[in-house]
Amino acid sequence: MQTQAVEDYLKTIYEIQREHGKVATTVLAERLDVAPASATGMIKKLAEMNLVAHEPYQGVRLTESGRKIALEVIRHHRLVELYLAESLGVPWDQVHDEAEKWEHILSEDLEERIDKALGYPTLDPHGAPIPSRDGTIALAAQDRLIDLRPGQAAVIAEVSDHDADMLRILGGLDLYPATEVILISSQIGSVTVRTGGNEYQVPEEIAAYVFVRPMEPA
Ligand SMILES: [Zn+2]
Structure with missing residues (x-):
């Protein structure tokens, strides 16, 4: 049995594992927009199917077969x-x-x-x-735009795909993958970046979901 729900759980566990290392049931439930009790029930089922391993207080992790399905999806x-x-x-x-x-x-x-x-x-x-x-x-890429030092240059590697509003704002600022940026300054609530001769202020909650590859200082 490999239902859509099973696939969504495995994929989401993979993504949270990548972002946070550890997958708490509460975080998983929130991301999937389900009640914590139903997430707990599903995790039990997935464990019986040998797709996840679950130790009390240790969080959930994918088994080799669970990871395979997640990557396929x-x-x-x-x-x-x-x-x-x-x-x-x-x-x-x-x-x-x-x-x-x-x-x-x-x-x-x-x-x-x-x-x-x-x-x-x-x-x-x-x-x-x-x-x-x-x-x-x-x-x-693991580094985030928000974590660059002032003066540091980087190439945008990846942006989170989950928030359409955020993607429209990034597109409006021309901040697509493979774009070179320099962090000019960080202030409360935003960072200022320069790209292609323009300077933009990027809100903190967006800069936290833009992943970059820092370039070596020239
Ligand atoms: Zn997507």
Whole structure:
């Protein structure tokens, strides 16, 4: 039994594990917008299916088979996002919601055709790595824009795809993946960055979800 709910749980556990290292049931319930009691019930089921391991007070982690399913769903999601953006011209703030549905129903055949049509891409429209078919995934950038030092230059690697409003603001500031930025200053509530000769103030709650690769000082 691999229902959509199972896939959503595994994918979300993978994402929280990446962000926080440890996955608390409360955080998982909040992210999935379900009551803590139903998250606890589902975790029990997933543990019985040997897809997660769960020690009291230690949080939840994916087993090898759980991780495999999570990466397969994420592969579908990110390929679909890129296909919608590149081949159909869907704006980058709208592809996520569509991909949330497609990721569960995409056949292996269509997955392969999309992969081939796009030239075997490695990054989705938000800069997130696309897992390979055999279940490996490139290391995602860990540094956040908000953590740069004044004067430090970096390249934007990835932005969170979950918030369409945030993506529209970032797009309005031309802060797409692969853009070079320099952090000018940090102040309470925002950071000031320079890119392409312009200076922008980026609110803290957005800068915290922009991942960067710092460049070596020249
Ligand atoms: Zn997405």
